[in-house]
Amino acid sequence: MKIAVSGKGGAGKTTISGTIARALARAGHDVIAIDADVNPMLGISLGLGMDGTERLVGMRQEVSENGNSDDVVHEHTIEGLLARFGTDAPDGIRVLVASRVDMPDHGCLCCSVTADRLLREMKGDDRTVLGDLEAGIGVLARMEPGSLDVVLVVANPTPKSIEVARRAVIAARARDIEVLVVANRVADAADLERITAVLGDEEIVVVPDDPSIAHADAEGLAPIDLDETSPGVRAIVEISRRFAVAQPV
Ligand SMILES: Nc1ncnc2c1ncn2[C@@H]1O[C@H](COP(=O)(O)OP(=O)(O)OP(=O)(O)O)[C@@H](O)[C@H]1O
Numbered sequence: 001m002k003i004a005v006s007g008k009g010g011a012g013k014t015t016i017s018g019t020i021a022r023a024l025a026r027a028g029h030d031v032i033a034i035d036a037d038v039n040p041m042l043g044i045s046l047g048l049g050m051d052g053t054e055r056l057v058g059m060r061q062e063v064s065e066n067g068n069s070d071d072v073v074h075e076h077t078i079e080g081l082l083a084r085f086g087t088d089a090p091d092g093i094r095v096l097v098a099s100r101v102d103m104p105d106h107g108c109l110c111c112s113v114t115a116d117r118l119l120r121e122m123k124g125d126d127r128t129v130l131g132d133l134e135a136g137i138g139v140l141a142r143m144e145p146g147s148l149d150v151v152l153v154v155a156n157p158t159p160k161s162i163e164v165a166r167r168a169v170i171a172a173r174a175r176d177i178e179v180l181v182v183a184n185r186v187a188d189a190a191d192l193e194r195i196t197a198v199l200g201d202e203e204i205v206v207v208p209d210d211p212s213i214a215h216a217d218a219e220g221l222a223p224i225d226l227d228e229t230s231p232g233v234r235a236i237v238e239i240s241r242r243f244a245v246a247q248p249v
């Protein structure tokens with residue numbers, strides 16, 4: 001199962017990606033989380049903390065600093081990439097930062113590892129992949145058909161966020177990717193109405209505005225670690241159940 005999370009900057013992509021990844025891992029999935037943002041923060045929402053997240057990003061930066069040296073061994077396989085540049089996150093998740101390093105193409109995966117390329121290479125891989133995409137619709141527009149099973153399009157109840165979500169839905173549909181709209185930070189019926197007025201043809205799930213989620217972010221914690229019973233976290237865990245497969249007992 002390949003799931004990507006898309007939407008405008010600040011809509012809640014990283015919060016939702018990290019929490020769904022943790023919930024699926026707890027449900028027994030073998031989860032690979034891909035942080036495809038140019039400013040990678042998924043480690044925090046996964047529960048790696050500030051230090052763990054910085055280490056993860058630092059490993060990736062090493063490639064950009066030394067990638068042109070003759071001594072560097074480039075990675076050509078997903079397993080090599082995960083082993084060398086990935087980090088273990090709670091609940092058995094493996095997390096990888098996937099943003100393009102600005103240098104000549106070495107024909108390897110490590111220097112040009114974008115989310116769309118990684119997902120293309122992982123077609124047929126039966127692990128659960130959760131991709132936190134960069135803001136906007138650029139990556140979705142480059143996504144090869146068949147690379148993704150579903151895209152969660154996150155929309156806040158603001159006109160700009162809803163407009164980016166509307167474009168993301170169009171880009172996903174053009175590539176035959178299933179869409180689920182996540183109305184995030186909904187405080188009341190009027191908020192939801194703003195979103196349904198534009199995206200009402202799509203299936204919409206609601207995540208309420210939740211002070212505990214904002215608090216987790218301020219503390220550098222995963223929302224699911226701070227309070228897994230808060231309304232926002234519960235709503236996101238509920239979304240994850242759609243993708244959960246029955247595990248053998
Ligand atoms: N349901 C919610 N309730 C309250 N706060 C929320 C909720 N969802 C997200 N937030 C807060 O909104 C802010 C942005 O969330 P997040 O970082 O997940 O968005 P993003 O789409 O990944 O942003 P960026 O485009 O910068 O990567 C964070 O401070 C987060 O804690």
Ligand SMILES: [Mg+2]
Nearest residue numbers: 013014037041
């Ligand atoms: Mg983010």
